[in-house]
Amino acid sequence: MGFSNTSYLNPRTVILIGIPGLEHVQFWIGFPFFAVCLLALVGNTFLLIIIPTERTLHQPMYIFLAVLAATDLGLCISIAPKMLVIFWFASCSMAFDACLTQLFFIHALQGMESGILLAMAFDRYVAICDPLRHTSILTPSVLVKMVVVVAIRATILVGILPILLKRLQLFQSVVIVHSYCEHMAVVKLAAEDVRVNKSYGLFVAFAILGFDMMLVFLSYILIFRAVFRLPQREARLKAFNTCTAHIVVFLEFYILAFFSFFSHRFGHVSPYVHILLSTIYLLVPPALNPIVYGVKTKEIRRRVAQIFIFNTQH
Known part of the structure; x- marks a missing residue:
């Protein structure tokens, strides 16, 4: 599907082409993405059932984890x-x-996820x-x-992002080269001056993701300094072990986020590579987060086992 040379005034509909260059295999690509989404839905639903009902998990870290699980569910429902x-x-x-509504929910939930990861880092600090x-x-x-x-x-x-997009009236195309409505993908359709849109998009990215990432790094510098000052090796390992799950979740979120962000604005990667990576960035962390915390938290493992044993016995 190619771009049209016609200009569009106040378009009512847009066309999402999915993954450019891979249209012929998109049908099959949908199955692993469906499996990832299903894993995310099941895993995060389990967390939202287990954390409120397990009194030993009524601690700040796991309350934040429940909010993170709700955010991840929202992301999957917004995209998949x-x-x-x-x-x-x-x-x-x-x-x-x-499209603008989907754009808002995707980026707002991304921002919430980043903020919750910062709150979890503060809890560990x-x-x-x-x-x-x-x-x-x-x-x-x-x-x-x-x-x-x-x-x-x-x-x-x-x-403010969809409000700024809504004020644009003239578009050079209505074909979004993406599998979901992403801010820069929509901005690139405009046939008007979009410097305000691009500048504000950068501001939002750095005001949320950049700000949170710097504070999380600062938290862990202070945490590691405190851990290495502990006199006993067992105490150091125990203290560090309480942070490992959060570190894994933090790294997977921010590394994929910034690779997707910078490749879209400044990189020269193939469009299908960028779109695959940006979709993986949004859908894989929600699937991995329950696994990471489930593996590291014996109370969650025990409750999941109880749920499955109960279901098999009935």
């Missing part, structure tokens, strides 16, 4: 249905307003660097306020 419909049924058209005051600092009301601030920040900053 339309993407799989494109891959399997070649249903590529989408209302422009629906307090737990290791000031353990005696951990429960008095991270009280239930403080946890609620942190989650609310993360949600409001993402909603306000990302909410």
Whole structure:
């Protein structure tokens, strides 16, 4: 499907082509993506069932993990249905307003995920660097306020993106070279001056992802400094072990995020490589996060085993 030379004034619909250059195998690519989404849905649903019902998990880290699981579910629901419909049924058209709505939810949930990872890093910092005051600092009301601030920040900053796009009237094409509505992919359709859109998109990326990443790095510098000061090797290993799951989740999220972000704006990778990687970046962490925390947390492993044993006995 090629681009049209015609200009479009206030288009009501857009066309998502999926993965450019791989249209002939998109049907088959849909199956591994479906498997990843199914794994994410099942894994995060388990977390949302287990964490509220298991009293030993009523701690700040696992409360944040439950919020992360809800965010990951939202990401999968925002992306997967339309993407799989494109891959399997070649249903590529989408209302422009629906596209902007999808764009908002994808980027807002990304921003929330980044903020929750920062909150989890702060929890680990307090737990290791000031353990005696951990429960008095991270009280239930403080946890609620942190989650609310993360949600409001993402909603306000990302909410301006579709507003800025909506003010554009003239487009050189309505064909989005992507499998979902992503901000820069939509910006590139415009036949008008989009410097404000690009600049604000960069600002949002650095105000959320860049800011959070720097603070997470700072938290871990302080954490590692405190860990290496512990006199006993067993104490150092135990303290470090409480952080490993979060470190794995943090690295998978930010490495994929920034590779996708910079390749889209400044890189020269093939379009299908970029779109595959950006889709993997959004769908793989939600599938891996429950596995990482399930492997590292015996209470989660035990409850999952109980659920399966109960179901097999009935």
